[in-house]
Amino acid sequence: MKFFIDTANLAQIQEANDLGILDGVTTNPTLMAKEGIKGTEAIAAHYKTICEMVDGPVSAEVLGTTFEGIVEEGKNLAAIHPNIVVKVPMIKDGIKAIKWFTDHGIKTNCTLVFSAGQAILAAKAGATFVSPFIGRIDDGSWDGVQLIEQIVNIYNTQGYMTEVLAASIRNPLHIVRCAEAGADVCTCPLSSILGLLKHPLTDIGLQQFLTDAKAMQ
DSSP, X not given: OEEEEEOOOHHHHHHHHHTTXXXXXXXXXXXXXXXXXXXXXXXXXXXXXXXXXXSXXXXXXXXXXXXXXXXXXXHHHHTTOTTEEEEEESSHHHHHHHHHHHHTTOOEEEEXXXXXXXXXXXXXXXXXXXXXXXXXXXXXXXXXXXXXXXXXXXXXXXTOOOEEEEBSOOSHHHHHHHHHHTOSEEEEOHHXXXXXXXXXXXXXXXXXXXXXXXXXX
16 A cells, blocks of 8 residues: 655655655645645645655645636646646546546546545546545544445456545554555555554563663673
């Protein structure tokens, strides 16, 4: 399973990249706003900087909701850097735009996916990635990881090439469960990635080793 970091913060991207396990980056307008990135030129420059930092897909989200608007904006985003993946919302015109992008060699990430039916449409249109938001599903008292399992099973049965990108990750357990469910990619905040490092027995064991080593000196 590939690891993407879900942020627009350059320091967090660098920290994750320094671990040697980072495969890509996902962003959205909310994450850009958190970093104070405003204006078309500033956003494009920020995406370019991220692409130069990470050797992997960088999802850049469109803001348009019409076919024409999504396509025009997506073309501009794709022109920023070869690593750009155009992030398109799961709406009717979004599916039409994904098919257009697919036919023109532009990679896409279909976002805001909450059902297997939506995931089927994204795959049929040729999306490179489909992003089920499992954390938001959990918030509604459903099991988001079960949706990952369902989509993975459907894609394997039907031979769809779209990669399942588990999004809206809230904790390290989400990451582990998505790996078990067969997700191709997991996009996470830095805190969830670093959370995988932690276990109390590791801390206890390391402290014992250090204590014993000091006693040997």
